[in-house]
Amino acid sequence: MSMNKAWVAVIEDDPALNELLVEELEAEGYRVTHHGSVEDYLSQEGQPDVVVSDIRLPGTSGMSLLQTLQQQNNPPAVLLITAFGTVDQAVDALKQGAADFLTKPLDVEHLLLSVQRILEHRSLKQELNRFKTQQTGPAGMIGQSPAMRKLYTQIEQIAAVDGSVLILGESGTGKELVARAIHQLSERRDKSFQAVNCAGIPADLMESEFFGHEAGAFTGAKGKRSGLLKQADGGTLLLDEIGEMPMALQAKLLRVLQEGTLRAVGSDKEERVDVRILAATHQNLEQNVEQGSFRQDLFYRLETFSLYVPALRERGEDIERLVRHFINELQNEQRIKDIDSDALEALYRYPFPGNVRELQNAIERAMAFSADDTIHCDDLPKRILEYSGPDQGSLKNEWPTLHQLQEDYIKRVMQHVEGNKSKAADILGITRRTLYRWLDDQGDQSER
Numbered sequence: 001m002s003m004n005k006a007w008v009a010v011i012e013d014d015p016a017l018n019e020l021l022v023e024e025l026e027a028e029g030y031r032v033t034h035h036g037s038v039e040d041y042l043s044q045e046g047q048p049d050v051v052v053s054d055i056r057l058p059g060t061s062g063m064s065l066l067q068t069l070q071q072q073n074n075p076p077a078v079l080l081i082t083a084f085g086t087v088d089q090a091v092d093a094l095k096q097g098a099a100d101f102l103t104k105p106l107d108v109e110h111l112l113l114s115v116q117r118i119l120e121h122r123s124l125k126q127e128l129n130r131f132k133t134q135q136t137g138p139a140g141m142i143g144q145s146p147a148m149r150k151l152y153t154q155i156e157q158i159a160a161v162d163g164s165v166l167i168l169g170e171s172g173t174g175k176e177l178v179a180r181a182i183h184q185l186s187e188r189r190d191k192s193f194q195a196v197n198c199a200g201i202p203a204d205l206m207e208s209e210f211f212g213h214e215a216g217a218f219t220g221a222k223g224k225r226s227g228l229l230k231q232a233d234g235g236t237l238l239l240d241e242i243g244e245m246p247m248a249l250q251a252k253l254l255r256v257l258q259e260g261t262l263r264a265v266g267s268d269k270e271e272r273v274d275v276r277i278l279a280a281t282h283q284n285l286e287q288n289v290e291q292g293s294f295r296q297d298l299f300y301r302l303e304t305f306s307l308y309v310p311a312l313r314e315r316g317e318d319i320e321r322l323v324r325h326f327i328n329e330l331q332n333e334q335r336i337k338d339i340d341s342d343a344l345e346a347l348y349r350y351p352f353p354g355n356v357r358e359l360q361n362a363i364e365r366a367m368a369f370s371a372d373d374t375i376h377c378d379d380l381p382k383r384i385l386e387y388s389g390p391d392q393g394s395l396k397n398e399w400p401t402l403h404q405l406q407e408d409y410i411k412r413v414m415q416h417v418e419g420n421k422s423k424a425a426d427i428l429g430i431t432r433r434t435l436y437r438w439l440d441d442q443g444d445q446s447e448r
Helices: 015-027 038-042 062-069 087-095 108-133 146-159 175-185 203-211 247-259 285-291 296-302 318-330 341-349 355-369 402-416 421-428 432-441
Strands: 007-011 031-035 050-054 077-082 100-103 165-168 193-197 236-240 276-281 305-308
Touching (some): 007 015, 015 031, 031 038, 050 108, 077 108, 087 100, 100 108, 146 175, 165 175, 203 247, 247 276, 247 296, 341 355
Parallel strands (some): 007 031, 007 050, 050 077, 077 100
């Protein structure tokens, strides 16, 4: 919230003080409305950011207004002033939700500082609420797990520069979505974004697809055609599965990255091109370099900025967020509204080798087979229900509670000191009495 554009409403029945407050607040850049009573204030449209109100007013009191405003969603902050202030009255006002409490004779400088502090606090609170309710990252990416929040930060940092980027991660993790996020946050956002899967283009057509060709360059080339690099000029080109690109074409791509020029098939002249290359792969390119199937110089060029997209099994609580997102996204004419806890537990246990894409397919299938408005275990694919490998992290046991951590730590310390409670208390930094209480809480029946 911009402080100098905030709306402050003044409610004061003393005309001189009312005028003074309006002048001082407007001088600070606030938008100010002034009222002689609560009734006059309530007759206006809209809601200010801060209400500065006397407590004793003709008609409804400032304290009654405070109580009324507290019943609203996202009420304005209220700063109360009075000539009859007492400590008890101030405490009561603050308990009922007042942002601050000032007494007359009023120190205007103090009031201005209080309004500024209230607005800053309100802005931080709104930002915190947005953070708490935020479910998506850049480009609509779903997830708020530590691994994804780290990825969002890296995307924002990399989007600010203009070098090529290598996006690594297993199949189905959303590498193209990451590429789109980088493009959307970059200065190239208003230009073209092109994506191509190198594994989906026949090797004999790949050079023409990327670099374009002149008329008659080869059989069937009836006219001149721009390649993907030229089509993405000024923008971004994602080369998905770049590990599938032939070595000869890798050399031409490296020249584009180094020189910013390309030569179409059948052409004898270079053309300038300004394109940001994003490359993605699930392969181990370092291993490919060692095996001779990927150019080392191209790998180093792409690796300047690299991102790792975490597998779904590394994303903890994001599974439930993704499930609910897919339920909402895939509803259309379907009736599914929820997923029961047992089905969710089964999803948390399963390792999802196909990652987010596999989860989406599983939810789509479950929605089709569900007999009511909720996804149940029996609606999930058989491979998920029958999975018997290591638990990937259940809803109940994904993280130990603080009590469990404390209990385990105390047991380890007690074992280390061979039951000597004085030594254990010293190590734990607590008194023996506190240690005894902790041991009692844990149900320790050993001799005290």
